[in-house]
Amino acid sequence: MSTNRHAIPITIQPEDIDFMGHVNNSRYLNWVQDVVLGHWQAVAPPDAVAAHLWVALKHEITYRRPAFLKDTDVVANTVLEKIAGARAFYNTVIQRGEEVLAEVQSMWCCIDSESMRPVRVSRDIAETYFGLPRKQERHTDD
Template identity: 25%
Template sequence: MSKKGASYQKELIVEKGHLDDLNHVNNVVYVRWINDISEEHWEQITTPELENDYFWVVLRHEIDYLGQALLGDALTIKTRVGETGGVKSVREIYIYKNQSLLVKAKTTWCLINRKTLKPQRIGDDVLKVLFVSESL
């Protein structure tokens, strides 16, 4: 058995409000999309108990812009859970246009205990939803 980080993807169309003065997607919009897909994925895989006990905060974004997206472009945004340990979990994000990679990013998240508002070591309860077991 091996463990693989849970994954999630969604599609979207570039709208006028996503564009900057150069008529391509603004870098701030990419950051919002990176944040949004990460939060949506957590909401999809988490349990009510985990939602009551913990939340995540961003510690770091690393983003490589490899291409540009324009008005009307259809994009696919994919994410998966990466290296996880201690209080931190890395989420990898990839944004594609026509199967061509436009943006790749890594965001480091810190798990926070809702009661203490302090960083929380990632335990088995959280690891179970972040990683799925696969047969070799």
């Protein structure tokens, strides 16, 4: 089954709360990491999961509403927008029910687990497991 979407439930813990009484902004980035890495582990084949690690290169986050300890029904939903070479681009929305708490655009780099160097995600994995469209071949007239 191929999919470019993944979601995880979020349980807010007392240690997530900051001095202002709501979830600390830094926790949102932990949730993004959890859902993105969870996506890779849930969808990619086991040999690819073992051979590749992911590191964040960039996050752009827009906070919409605060979250609180008592909140339930909080979910992180992510969509893999595209894979380009060793990079993957995700759009993650953290919600409480239908209410958007934060939106995050992030870029990740695939790393070979042995060499610890960037490595391209194979076209086969991108197409077969993540449902990303095959790049159109360029045709020229002779």
